[in-house]
Amino acid sequence: GESVGLHLPTLSVQEGDNSIINCAYSNSASDYFIWYKQESGKGPQFIIDIRSNMDKRQGQRVTVLLNKTVKHLSLQIAATQPGDSAVYFCAENIQARDSSYKLIFGSGTRLLVRP
Amino acid sequence: GAVVSQHPSWVICKSGTSVKIECRSLDFQATTMFWYRQFPKQSLMLMATSNEGSKATYEQGVEKDKFLINHASLTLSTLTVTSAHPEDSSFYICSASIQGLNSPLHFGNGTRLTVT
Numbered sequence: 001g002e003s004v005g006l007h008l009p010t011l012s013v014q015e016g017d018n019s020i021i022n023c024a025y026s027n028s029a030s031d032y033f034i035w036y037k038q039e040s041g042k043g044p045q046f047i048i049d050i051r052s053n054m055d056k057r058q059g060q061r062v063t064v065l066l067n068k069t070v071k072h073l074s075l076q077i078a079a080t081q082p083g084d085s086a087v088y089f090c091a092e093n094i095q096a097r098d099s100s101y102k103l104i105f106g107s108g109t110r111l112l113v114r115p
Numbered sequence: 116g117a118v119v120s121q122h123p124s125w126v127i128c129k130s131g132t133s134v135k136i137e138c139r140s141l142d143f144q145a146t147t148m149f150w151y152r153q154f155p156k157q158s159l160m161l162m163a164t165s166n167e168g169s170k171a172t173y174e175q176g177v178e179k180d181k182f183l184i185n186h187a188s189l190t191l192s193t194l195t196v197t198s199a200h201p202e203d204s205s206f207y208i209c210s211a212s213i214q215g216l217n218s219p220l221h222f223g224n225g226t227r228l229t230v231t
Binding site: 044 | 147149151157158159161172208210220221223224225
């Protein structure tokens, strides 16, 4: 079945460095992807999204890259700060047979920022 | 501020009892809400799609008679865990989209359920 997975379960970076979190997806028909940040004991927080007609999108300190050829997503965080420490999930919006949509999450990467 | 509100944020109940979790959309109407469950150190797993005024759509493997979903208004969906058992202990999170289909979901802050 469809699935969204991650290469690295834990990423440790030095404060101030850039972070790159990767994600692979398997449904080639998916056309919408979202990155979420989840802090301990809280619900996921929207970071940035990208549609399949784009290969790059930038936000404040974050950039998402989409490579449809190899079905790969990445989230880049510039100048990583201690407040960026959290678990990051990529999510894939999948269309069901009845044309409804549902969001399927990857397995997550924990980002640890060293002071 | 939060656009989706959940209540309670945590609950402890005895095995065999039922627990109701509320999910409200604030300042917007949500014809569709989604319920997820998350076990420790795992990802979010979609349980069901809650549709206002109609029956919920459950994911494969989720017991509809155990996890009752009611979406009686455009701003409120409830999830009732019936006859809860310790294995139902988990973090339950609801979500909704402001803009409708194929747009970002906004999540509540979750409900930590502990069944003793």
